[in-house]
Amino acid sequence: MTKKTAIIASNGGLFEAYKVFNIATAAAASDHEVSIFFTFEGLNLIHKEANQQLPMPEGKEHFEEGFKKSNVPAIPELIEMAQDLDVKFIGCQMTMDVMGLEKDAFVDGIEVGGAVTFLDFAQDADVTLTF
Amino acid sequence: MNADKVLDAKGLACPMPIVKTRKEMKDMDSGQVLEIQATDKGASADLTAWAKSGGHELLEQQVDGDVLKFWIKKG
Numbered sequence: 001m002t003k004k005t006a007i008i009a010s011n012g013g014l015f016e017a018y019k020v021f022n023i024a025t026a027a028a029a030s031d032h033e034v035s036i037f038f039t040f041e042g043l044n045l046i047h048k049e050a051n052q053q054l055p056m057p058e059g060k061e062h063f064e065e066g067f068k069k070s071n072v073p074a075i076p077e078l079i080e081m082a083q084d085l086d087v088k089f090i091g092c093q094m095t096m097d098v099m100g101l102e103k104d105a106f107v108d109g110i111e112v113g114g115a116v117t118f119l120d121f122a123q124d125a126d127v128t129l130t131f
Numbered sequence: 132m133n134a135d136k137v138l139d140a141k142g143l144a145c146p147m148p149i150v151k152t153r154k155e156m157k158d159m160d161s162g163q164v165l166e167i168q169a170t171d172k173g174a175s176a177d178l179t180a181w182a183k184s185g186g187h188e189l190l191e192q193q194v195d196g197d198v199l200k201f202w203i204k205k206g
Contacts, residue, residue, distance in 0.1 A: 022145060022146050025146050025149075026145075029149045029150045029152075029153040029181070030149070030153070030181055030185060031153075071142050071143060072144045073144070081150055085150070
């Protein structure tokens with residue numbers, strides 16, 4: 001039976017973006033069915049403009065060179081790869097309402113739903129992660 | 132060791148070697164062998180785990196300077 005991986009992304013920095021999308025693409029490449037629920041600051045990770053310039057944690061800016069040297073893919077590339085691998089992105093409706101954001105502010109192909117949408121997927125997941 | 136296909140994943144960081152391996156393997160037939168060349172030091176543990184979880188067989192791995200080479204038979 002196909003394994004399922006359920007991820008909650010609730011933080012909006014560059015480090016979180018890598019944690020979320022690396023695990024998601026690796027799981028999908030291992031033939032897991034993957035859903036990510038983006039809530040609160042986590043929505044930055046799939047926001048069309050914000051995801052191009054996610055902030056490094058304060059005081060960690062010196063890692064920028066390491067990212068370049070290690071040839072780590074950019075976040076928009078990882079998003080495209082994740083979507084190619086059929087990773088499902090769910091934007092949190094409640095956060096979008098609070099922040100006054102519409103679906104078209106986000107990368108194409110996302111679903112919008114509430115907590116129950118995610119819980120329904122996560123209830124029989126083999127791996128559940130929160131970032 | 133003979134391979135039906137060779138994947139050059141040199142210079143790529145995690146999770147790219149795995150993503151590319153999966154993509155190549157998808158187009159191959161069961162029993163065919165893919166040779167993967169990588170420089171990501173994590174690839175050794177990752178490809179071993181990936182092959183195991185996907186029902187493939189890691190036939191051999193070699194170190195050639197900075198390059199790690201793997202031969203995986205599709206399950």
